[in-house]
Every structure is written in structure tokens, then in C-alpha cells.
Amino acid sequence: MSSFVTVSISPDLFQAGMHTIDHVALDEALREMRTSSQENPERITMKHTQRTTVQVDEVIALTCDVCKRRYEDPNEIQGFIHLKKTGSYGSIFGDGTLIECDLCQHCFKDRLGEFLVLKQQ
Numbered sequence: 001m002s003s004f005v006t007v008s009i010s011p012d013l014f015q016a017g018m019h020t021i022d023h024v025a026l027d028e029a030l031r032e033m034r035t036s037s038q039e040n041p042e043r044i045t046m047k048h049t050q051r052t053t054v055q056v057d058e059v060i061a062l063t064c065d066v067c068k069r070r071y072e073d074p075n076e077i078q079g080f081i082h083l084k085k086t087g088s089y090g091s092i093f094g095d096g097t098l099i100e101c102d103l104c105q106h107c108f109k110d111r112l113g114e115f116l117v118l119k120q121q
């Protein structure tokens, strides 16, 4: 028997009196939970929370691996292309070699633009 009972009722349906709750089943579940918690208190599961402040590293600038230009404009940062791949068996870069490259959108377009398939979404 689960220690949790979840009852979800749409507020609109509840106000319209169109809710249906199996009161017998609900009462039975609550009775069993009470009995169970009295017999075996450690079965009760509760989350004890504390609000804390979490520090995160925020990207404030990116440098393009091709043109070496540093970008701080959020729109330019968002437009960066990040390539990351691990060389597979038979890779010309070596099996298991990590391959990474960060390209600004301008270099990406300059270098690969003619091969890109662009579609508006």
C-alpha cells in the first residue's frame, strides 16, 4: 500500500459539481496510512527542505576557435556552434579522441554555409 494518496480535481469541474471522488476508497487509504504509520513510523516518507542559494557559472563571453574574436553580445553567444564528438573506431582523428570546436555563427557560415540546409521553423 502506497503512503501517498493523490486526488486531482479540475477547479472548473469541482465548481460545477462534476467531481467524483471515491470516498470509500479514500477513507480506506487514509485509515490504512494512519494505521501503518502507527505500527511502523519509519515508513512515513516526508521531504524536509531548506532554501539555499546555488552558485552557477554563467557564460559571459565566448571566443571563436577560428577567428579568435571574443564575443560578449548575448545574441552572438546564442548563435555559437559548439561541436563535440568522440572519435569512433576507424576515425581519422583516433579512436576515442575528443574533438571539440566552438565557432561563431559568422565563421560557421563562411566555412560551411554552402553546404548547410536552412529551413525556417
Ligand SMILES: [Zn+2]
Pocket (backbone or CB within 6 Å): 064, 065, 066, 067, 068, 069, 103, 104, 105, 106, 107, 108
Ligand atoms: Zn569566428
